[in-house]
Amino acid sequence: MSALPRWVGLPVGAVVAVGALTGVQVANGGGTYEPLRPADACVERPVTSRADGIDGLTERLVLLGLADAACQLGASREALTLELAQTGGRTNAEVDAVRQGLLSAVRQMKAEGSLPPASDLVDEALATADLNGLLKRVILALPDSVVDSALKTDDVLVRAIDDLDLRALLSDPDDQRRLEQQVEVAVTQAVKDSLVARLRGLP
Amino acid sequence: MRRAVAPLLAVTVAMVLADSAVVTLALPDILRSLDASVGQVAWVLIAYNLVLGLAAVPAATTLSRVQPRMFSAVGIAVFAGSSVWCATADSIEVLIAARCLQAVGGALSLVACLEQLVEEQGERRGLATWVTAGVIGTAAGPVVGGLLTQAISWQAIFVVQVPLAVLAVPAALSVASVPPADWERHRPAVRANVTLALMSAALTAALFLLVLLLVEGWGRSPAAAAVTVSVVPVAALAARPLAHLLRPPPEVEVAVGCFLVAGGLLGLAIPPSANLAWTVAPQALVGLGLGLTVDRLTSHAIGMRLPRARHAGWTIGARHLGVVLGLAVLTPVFTADLRDAQVPAQEAITALVLDAPLPPQDKIAVAQALGRELATQQGQVPDLHRAFSTLDLDPEDRPAAARLQSDLDEQLKRAATWAFRDSFIIGAGIALLAMLTLVRPPRRTS
Structure with a gap:
C-alpha cells in the first residue's frame, strides 16, 4: 500500500480549518448576532417606572396603552412608537387604537390594584393647577379619605382619556407644551365631571 | 544605485x-x-x-x-x-x-x-x-x-x-532593455484569468467590505481597522512557505485557496459578536487563500507565455475588472441591506429606550437626542456618544444611562453586522464559483 502524498494534507487541513472555524463561531452564537427583535405586543410584559406620582402613573399608562394599541393594529409596540413619533396626520384606526389602548391600560391597572388613590396625586396636581390660592388650601386641608371618596382615579382617567383630542395631540408629538396644556385641560375637566357625577349620585 | x-x-x-x-x-x-x-x-x-x-x-x-x-x-x-x-x-x-x-x-x-x-x-x-x-x-x-x-x-x-x-x-x-519581441504569441490563459477575476471579486468582500464594517459598522478607528486587517497580508505571506512544504499540484493549490477564501468569508458573515478577535481566524483563512491562488494563478497566466507583458496585461485586466465586478455586485447588496437594517435597528433601540430604568423625562431627552443625531447623520450609523453627551442627567441616573448607551451601541453593531452578512456570503459564493472554473470538462473521444 503506497503512502498518501504529502500534499493531501493541504485540502484536508483546509476542510478541517473551515469546519472548525464555522463550528466554533456557530457554537458561540454566530449566525444569530442580529438586532433585538421586538416582542409580540399582544403578550403581556411587566411595566415599571422609575418615577413616582403623576409622572410614574402617566408613564405606565402610556407604555401599557401603546402595547395594547399596537396589538390592536397588528404592529409591534416599537413600530407604533416610531410611527407616532413622526409629525403628521393620524388615521382613524390609529387614533381609536391609542384611545382604546389607554382605556384598557386604566382597566388593567385598576384590576391589578396598581392605580394610586386620588389623594396620592392631589398635592402634585394642585402644585401645577391654575386654581385660586384659597381653593387650593381648602382642598389640601381635606382629609385623604374625603378626597378618595369624592374622586376615583380610574374614573378621572377614563373621563380625561375620553375628553382628550388625541388626533390633535398625536399630530405633533414634538410640541411638549401644547401636549401638557391639553392633558391638563382634559384632567381638570375630568375632575370636575367626576365630582359633579358623584354629587348627582348622592342620595 | x-x-x-x-x-x-x-x-x-x-x-x-x-x-x-x-x-x-x-x-x-x-x-x-x-x-x-x-x-x-x-x-x-x-x-x-x-x-x-x-x-x-x-x-x-x-x-x-x-x-x-x-x-x-x-x-x-x-x-x-x-x-x-x-x-x-x-x-x-x-x-x-x-x-x-x-x-x-x-x-x-x-x-x-x-x-x-x-x-x-x-x-x-x-x-x-x-x-x-x-x-x-x-x-x-x-x-x-x-x-x-x-x-x-x-x-x-x-x-x-x-x-x-x-x-x-x-x-x-x-x-x-529592448522592446519585448512581438513575433512569438501564446494564447492567453483564459481559465487562469477567469479564476483570477472571480477571486478578485470575492476578495473585494474581504478587502473592502470588512474595513467598512469595522469602521462604519463597529465604530473602530481607521488605525484599529488597519491593524486588524493586517492579518490578511501576514497570512498571505505564510501561504508560499506552506505550499513549498506540501508541494501540492497547481490545481489543488488553487482549489484549496478558493475554498479557504470562501470559508473565511463565511466566517466573516457569522461572527458571534463585534469583538475584533472573531475576525482574526476568518481573515487568516482569506489571507492564506489569497496567497495560494493569486500567486499561483498569476504565475501560471504569465510564466513561459510570450509576449510576457501582454499576458501580464490580461492578468492585470482580469484582476481589476474582477474587483469592479465585485464592487458592482456587492455594493448594491450591502447598501440595500444597510437600508433594510435601519428599521430593525430603530425598533431595537426604541425597545431599549422605552424599557430603560430611567425617569420618563430622561427617556424623552434620550429619544430626542437620538432623533437629532439620526437626522444629522444622513443615513450613517448615529454617534451615540455625541447624543448622550448632550443630556443633563442626575448623577444617580448616569450609570443606567451609560448601560443604555452601551446596549444601544451593541444593537447598532448587531444591525451593521447583519447588514453585511449577505455580501460576505455572496463573496464566499463567488470564491466557490472560482473553484468550479478549475473543473476541466471531459474531453470528447471519437
Whole structure:
C-alpha cells in the first residue's frame, strides 16, 4: 500500500480549518448576532417606572396603552412608537387604537390594584393647577379619605382619556407644551365631571 | 544605485496594486471632506480599478513598440503626478478624474516593470518578484491607507507615494532593455484569468467590505481597522512557505485557496459578536487563500507565455475588472441591506429606550437626542456618544444611562453586522464559483 502524498494534507487541513472555524463561531452564537427583535405586543410584559406620582402613573399608562394599541393594529409596540413619533396626520384606526389602548391600560391597572388613590396625586396636581390660592388650601386641608371618596382615579382617567383630542395631540408629538396644556385641560375637566357625577349620585 | 533598482521597481508594482484598495479606509473622510455622496465616493475605488483593468492590455500592446525604460519612467511619472493631483483635489469629480489618470500611469508602469524586473533578475526570479510585490501590495493597501488616514489625513495616502515614485523613475531609466519581441504569441490563459477575476471579486468582500464594517459598522478607528486587517497580508505571506512544504499540484493549490477564501468569508458573515478577535481566524483563512491562488494563478497566466507583458496585461485586466465586478455586485447588496437594517435597528433601540430604568423625562431627552443625531447623520450609523453627551442627567441616573448607551451601541453593531452578512456570503459564493472554473470538462473521444 503506497503512502498518501504529502500534499493531501493541504485540502484536508483546509476542510478541517473551515469546519472548525464555522463550528466554533456557530457554537458561540454566530449566525444569530442580529438586532433585538421586538416582542409580540399582544403578550403581556411587566411595566415599571422609575418615577413616582403623576409622572410614574402617566408613564405606565402610556407604555401599557401603546402595547395594547399596537396589538390592536397588528404592529409591534416599537413600530407604533416610531410611527407616532413622526409629525403628521393620524388615521382613524390609529387614533381609536391609542384611545382604546389607554382605556384598557386604566382597566388593567385598576384590576391589578396598581392605580394610586386620588389623594396620592392631589398635592402634585394642585402644585401645577391654575386654581385660586384659597381653593387650593381648602382642598389640601381635606382629609385623604374625603378626597378618595369624592374622586376615583380610574374614573378621572377614563373621563380625561375620553375628553382628550388625541388626533390633535398625536399630530405633533414634538410640541411638549401644547401636549401638557391639553392633558391638563382634559384632567381638570375630568375632575370636575367626576365630582359633579358623584354629587348627582348622592342620595 | 544598481542594487536598489529591482527593489524600487518592486515597490512601484506593490504601490500601483495597493492603490486598488488603499483608499477604502479613507472613504468616510473623503466623503466628509469633499462633501460627496456615498455613490460618488464609491467611484474613487471603482474608477481606478476600471481604468487599470481596461488600460492594461493596450498598454502592454504599446510596450512592444517603445523602449521599456522610457515607457516605465513615463508611467511612473504620470502615476506620481496624478497622485499629487489626487492629494490636492478639492472636489470629488476632480479626485475621480485624477484617480483615472493615476490608473493609466499605473497600467503603463506595471507592464513595463515586469519586463524590467525580468531583465534585471531573469525570467523566473523577475516574474516571482513582480507577482509577490503585487500580492503584498494588494493585501497591504487597506492597512497602509488606514494608518495614514488616522495618523495624518486621507491626502497623505497619495502624498507618500510621490517620493517613492520619484526615486523609481531614475531606477526605471537605468535598466537598458529592448522592446519585448512581438513575433512569438501564446494564447492567453483564459481559465487562469477567469479564476483570477472571480477571486478578485470575492476578495473585494474581504478587502473592502470588512474595513467598512469595522469602521462604519463597529465604530473602530481607521488605525484599529488597519491593524486588524493586517492579518490578511501576514497570512498571505505564510501561504508560499506552506505550499513549498506540501508541494501540492497547481490545481489543488488553487482549489484549496478558493475554498479557504470562501470559508473565511463565511466566517466573516457569522461572527458571534463585534469583538475584533472573531475576525482574526476568518481573515487568516482569506489571507492564506489569497496567497495560494493569486500567486499561483498569476504565475501560471504569465510564466513561459510570450509576449510576457501582454499576458501580464490580461492578468492585470482580469484582476481589476474582477474587483469592479465585485464592487458592482456587492455594493448594491450591502447598501440595500444597510437600508433594510435601519428599521430593525430603530425598533431595537426604541425597545431599549422605552424599557430603560430611567425617569420618563430622561427617556424623552434620550429619544430626542437620538432623533437629532439620526437626522444629522444622513443615513450613517448615529454617534451615540455625541447624543448622550448632550443630556443633563442626575448623577444617580448616569450609570443606567451609560448601560443604555452601551446596549444601544451593541444593537447598532448587531444591525451593521447583519447588514453585511449577505455580501460576505455572496463573496464566499463567488470564491466557490472560482473553484468550479478549475473543473476541466471531459474531453470528447471519437
